[in-house]
Amino acid sequence: MATTTKDRSKVRAKRTLYVILAAVVVVIAIIGSAFAYQNSQASGETVVKVGLVGNSDDNVWKAVQAQLDKEHANIKLEYKTFQDGIYTNQALSNKELDITAFQHYAFLNQEIKDKGYKFTVIGNTYISPFNLYSDKYSSLKDFKAGDKVAIPNNATNLGRALKVLDSAGLIKLQDSSADNPTVDDVASNPSGIVIVPNDPASILNLLPDYAAGITNTNFVLDAGKKPSDALYAPKISATSKSFKPYVNVIVANTDQKNNATYKKIVDAYHTSAVAEQIKKNSNIPFFSK
Numbered sequence: 001m002a003t004t005t006k007d008r009s010k011v012r013a014k015r016t017l018y019v020i021l022a023a024v025v026v027v028i029a030i031i032g033s034a035f036a037y038q039n040s041q042a043s044g045e046t047v048v049k050v051g052l053v054g055n056s057d058d059n060v061w062k063a064v065q066a067q068l069d070k071e072h073a074n075i076k077l078e079y080k081t082f083q084d085g086i087y088t089n090q091a092l093s094n095k096e097l098d099i100t101a102f103q104h105y106a107f108l109n110q111e112i113k114d115k116g117y118k119f120t121v122i123g124n125t126y127i128s129p130f131n132l133y134s135d136k137y138s139s140l141k142d143f144k145a146g147d148k149v150a151i152p153n154n155a156t157n158l159g160r161a162l163k164v165l166d167s168a169g170l171i172k173l174q175d176s177s178a179d180n181p182t183v184d185d186v187a188s189n190p191s192g193i194v195i196v197p198n199d200p201a202s203i204l205n206l207l208p209d210y211a212a213g214i215t216n217t218n219f220v221l222d223a224g225k226k227p228s229d230a231l232y233a234p235k236i237s238a239t240s241k242s243f244k245p246y247v248n249v250i251v252a253n254t255d256q257k258n259n260a261t262y263k264k265i266v267d268a269y270h271t272s273a274v275a276e277q278i279k280k281n282s283n284i285p286f287f288s289k
Helices: 003-045 058-070 085-093 105-115 155-168 200-206 217-222 241-246 259-271 272-280
Strands: 047-052 075-084 099-104 118-128 146-151 184-189 192-198 211-215 247-253
Touching: 003 058, 047 085, 047 259, 058 075, 058 259, 058 272, 075 085, 075 259, 085 099, 085 105, 085 118, 085 247, 099 105, 105 118, 105 155, 105 241, 105 247, 118 259, 146 155, 146 200, 155 184, 155 192, 155 211, 192 200, 200 211, 200 217, 241 247
Parallel strands: 047 075, 047 099, 146 192, 146 211
Antiparallel strands: 099 247, 118 247
């Protein structure tokens, strides 16, 4: 019996339908495989809790995560942000955190000395500017006797702030090279300023009532300011030994100092891509790459 035009059309339609169904099956198989792969990766990834102070380093740690992902390290960084370094170190000691990245050697060593923490530095990060800010004055010559200047109230940053005031010529220390000078080490006060220790996180908020203040760069960035907004900025040298106490570091509990996962994170941090993000925050990378 001869095949009619109508029959040939039905055959072509069936073939087209089979081709479409086959393509759909292939696509579903590909998507399913990808989904299964992602689930497999997610189920096997290692989550590392990182303690930070403020949000100024968010871009830096996103770059670290990007580097880890690029290397297929299967490590997920989970950030926990604090307003104060004291509580951040407590959380690390209590194993609520795996590592921290907010403090310099001087602050860390003082914390270990005061509280007996079993912490170990597993990597350097950067040196941060520590400048004098003022909403009232535009020149160091404007300061008058009785003007209040706020500085951090923790021992190490208080000492560093006094060195900044000494460098600016507002006070004179007995020994500007001493590790942690205190207000008792001020030899003379030619400007007549009144030095007032305060919580470092609150210092910028005091500026309407104070002549000036010195605080950490992370608080400056979080407040929407830039280190270049400073009234006075002492020159930083990454190669000078005198700045070594103020190099920021990644810290772990000592019993985890050889943790292979943490080493991968430090290696990912010490890359040129991360260094570029550090520079965008007006900080100076302190590692070789």
